[in-house]
Amino acid sequence: MIADFAIHANEQARQQRKVAVPLKPSHQRTPWDILQISxxxxxxxxxxxxxxxxxxxxxxxxRSHNATAEMQALNAAYDAALSALDNAGQPL
Structure with a gap:
């Protein structure tokens, strides 16, 4: 049981150290590029x-120093993609 706890603690520490690759600036990418979808x-x-x-x-x-900016770009891309989908379904 103690060994299981140690393994879990090591895995948890490894996950906390993992840092995501930064997103490219949003002005260079479409919402779909940022979301990595078609x-x-x-x-x-x-x-x-x-x-x-x-x-x-x-x-x-x-834990990246620019995580807030990355999340803001992701949020903006999400909103833009959903708006585009909502507008595409409405008659002109």
Whole structure:
């Protein structure tokens, strides 16, 4: 049981040290590039991509000095992608 705790503690420490690769500046990329999905993706794919990337870039989980900016770019991309999908379904 003590060995299991030590293994779990080591794994937890390793996860905390892991730092995500920084996102490129959002002015150079589309929302779909930032979310790492196709522009033809549906809402479910957008949400899944956002959740996956938020686990990497959220400032509470990412110890990078620019984690806040990365998460802000991700949030903006998520909002833009959902808005584009909502607007695409509305008649002109």
């Amino acid at each position: 522009a033809q993706s549906d809402k479910e794919a957008v949400k899944n991509a956002y959740r996956r990337l938020a686990r990497l870039y959220h400032p509470d989980l990412n």
